[in-house]
Amino acid sequence: METFDYVIVGAGTAGCVLASRLTEDGRTTVLLLEAGGSDRSIWIQMPIGYGRTFFDRRINWMYDTEPVEALGGRRSYWPRGKVIGGSGSINAMVYVRGQPHDFDDWRAAGNPGWGWDDVLPYFKKSEDFDRYSSHHGRGGPQHVTDITPHVHPVCHSFIDAAAALGFPPTSDFNGQHPEGVGIYHINTRGGWRASTANAFLHPARKRSCLKIQSKALATRIVLDGRRATGVEYLVNGRTVTAQARREVILSGGAINSPQLLMLSGIGDPAQLAALGIAPVVAAKAVGQNLQDHLAVSYFYKTRTATLNDILYPAIGKAMAGLRYMFDRAGPLSMSVNQSGGFVRSDASQKTVNLQLYFSPVSYTKTPLSERKLLNPDPFSAFLLSHNPCRPTSRGYITLASADPTQHPVIQPNYLATQHDIDDVLAGNRLLRRLAATRPLADIITEEIVPGVQIDGDAALLDDFRNRADTVYHPTSTCMMGRDIDTAVVDHRLRVHGVQGLRVIDASIFPNITSGNTNAPTVMVAEKGAAMAIEDAREIT
Known part of the structure; x- marks a missing residue:
């Protein structure tokens, strides 16, 4: 021993x-x-x-x-x-x-x-x-890397649209002004x-x-x-x-x-x-x-090129791979979660209550947890997501067995409070407002998912219940x-x-x-x- x-x-x-x-x-x-x-x-x-x-x-x-x-x-x-x-x-x-x-x-x-x-x-x-x-x-x-110079250009359309709605741009979510919209920092060093x-x-x-x-x-x-x-x-x-x-x-x-x-x-x-x-x-x-944080994504086709145009074609994958191999740079050196924000859904909120994610890539053929990041949709598109920042629902972990090799019981008990439902409704509305605001609106040709036919709080809440998933937190x-x-x-x-x-x-x-x-x-x-x-x- x-x-x-x-x-x-x-x-x-x-x-x-x-x-x-x-x-x-x-x-x-x-x-x-x-x-x-x-x-x-x-x-x-x-x-x-x-x-x-x-x-x-x-x-x-x-x-x-x-x-x-x-x-x-x-x-x-x-x-x-x-x-x-x-x-x-x-x-x-x-x-x-x-x-x-x-x-x-x-x-x-x-x-x-x-x-x-x-x-x-x-x-x-x-x-x-x-x-x-x-x-x-x-x-x-x-190491913490500021990827601002390297993000896909379409990210700036999201930031500008959010600014047009009154959400302040910030250059540092971890700095003096953590509230607002901007580019995420990531934990990489030299492309690794x-x-x-x-x-x-x-x-x-x-x-x-x-x-x-x-x-x-x-x-x-x-x-x-x-x-x-x-x-x-x-x-x-x-x-x-x-x-x-x-x-x-x-x-x-x-x-x-x-x-x-x-x-x-x-x-x-x-x-x-x-x-x-x-x-x-x-x-x-x-x-x-x-x-845990629970999120939903809305997907939009665009008339502007996105990461889909790089990572879907075989030649694009090969070029991205070669760039990463020789320079440790390009889209393979970053997360697809490139921009987002921490915002208050309305003036009554004392603190930020929503986190936003903007990814210049889309995956509409598979559920959230099954997305293959190197196999996006075969058309130009992006995804826009939100999750409530501080959910009040409480779940639990308990044993299924005294056998340590067996997985425990996990019950997250999502959306068990009206507070969390209200934040979800506010987030759903905000995603739609962002998509309808220039310059983001100028590049969108279609809302693919959930689709404009799904409208109103009740329908969008049902959509959230049907599609939302963990953000792994x-x-x-x-x-x-x-x-x-x-x-x-x-x-x-x-x-x-x-x-x-x-x-x-x-x-x-x-x-x-x-x-x-x-x-x-x-x-x-x-x-x-x-x-x-x-x-x-x-x-x-």
């Missing part, structure tokens, strides 16, 4: 940051466990290759939710990274921190040290941004994906104090009474136990972290006992408070807060009721942030690592 200072479960976005930061002193020993394998695939490292990883069981957990009543009983497909780098190895790389008030709300909910002014230094610490700004970092491990695996973990591999064990499925947290002392895991068909002198840290994300807690007897006692799991800590909040199932009855971890990310155990990943968000969740997960890992180091110093 091997012993380490820390055992980290999950080499995803957060786990890679933690493994790097905790071993920087060269003395602290860390075992990093990852259920998946290597991220050394061209389809992972080439930015637009993420379209190929959506249905690859070798690197993807490929979860499905339970039927969702508000979506007409449809299930939602949830790809999650089962690979070094986790979901940060298969995502669209959009770098969005969230709105400052998101984090002030975290602090107001009883979590001192998590307001915007508190977390900004940790965002900056991780960052190596293209250009200098007092709101950004330079020289950090993870800049995941936390590439930015943090791989440079740390040479440290003798760090051991990385891939294809290792954590099955149980080893507890001595109410103290975590190690992790049991499966590797090569055998069960192995690793001991942790200081702490066990869960970084499996919003699905796997609560699952492992429950498998270890930390959860709702009645639910655990029903599956034959002996309850150790009564923690009914484990797996609760699940939050699950959070909050191990929520941070004061009380074990309503939260799973305290403000220092320590699991209530258990010593020597933390959760550090997106599952601890008290509420989902207004935007893509990868960047705030990196921040949580940076801050969580600093907390773990501080606490270890106090003990010694």
Whole structure:
């Protein structure tokens, strides 16, 4: 049995940051466990290759939710990274921190040290941004690229149309003016994906104090009474136990972290006992408070060329491939989510309530989760999407079985509140207004989906229920807060009721942030690592 200072479960976005930061002193020993394998695939490292990883069981957990009543009983497909780098190895790389008030709300909910002014230094610490700004970092491990000079020209028609409706342009969603419309920053470096695996973990591999064990499925947290002392895991068909002198840290994300807690007897006692799991800590909040962003796309044919005209023809694919091969540039070096915005649907909104996406490409032949990014429609078109920023509906994760190899039950419970329905209705109307506003209106020849025959709030809400899907941002199932009855971890990310155990990943968000969740997960890992180091110093 091997012993380490820390055992980290999950080499995803957060786990890679933690493994790097905790071993920087060269003395602290860390075992990093990852259920998946290597991220050394061209389809992972080439930015637009993420379209190929959506249905690859070798690197993807490929979860499905339970039927969702508000979506007409449809299930939602949830790809999650089962690979070094986790979901940060298969995502669209959009770098969005969230709105400052998101984090002030975290602090107001009883979590001192998590307001915007508190977390900004940790965002900056991780960052190596293209250009200098007092709101950004330079020289950090993870590169952030400003793709403004390289986006497809049709993106500017969207920005100009939004400006005509009174939505201010912004050059930086992560800067002094995060509200408005503009171009998204992305996590790339030199045309390659800049995941936390590439930015943090791989440079740390040479440290003798760090051991990385891939294809290792954590099955149980080893507890001595109410103290975590190690992790049991499966590797090569055998069960192995690793001991942790200081702490066990869960970084499996919003699905796997609560699952492992429950498998270890930390959860709702009645639910655990029903599956034959002996309850150790009564923690009914484990797996609760699940939050996610739910989006819909409208598709428009254009009289102006879009990325479809480049990526659909065989010759276009070949030219794009050659450009990427020789220069690491062109459409294959970026996400298709090139522009968008954070806006208030009307003047009564105190804060932004809608996120917009404008992609100069379209896929009308396949559902959202099945789109092949290198096989768009054979005509000029784009897609325009929206999702509510701060949904108030709450779902849950629970165990389907005491068998750790079985997927848990996922119920997102979308559109369970009138607040969320109202935001959806406002977003639907806004997409139509944008499409009807010049200069965007000047280039549109037809609304393909849903089509102008679908009109009015009732019909468009039905369309949303029929077509909307996840934007792959699950959070909050191990929520941070004061009380074990309503939260799973305290403000220092320590699991209530258990010593020597933390959760550090997106599952601890008290509420989902207004935007893509990868960047705030990196921040949580940076801050969580600093907390773990501080606490270890106090003990010694």
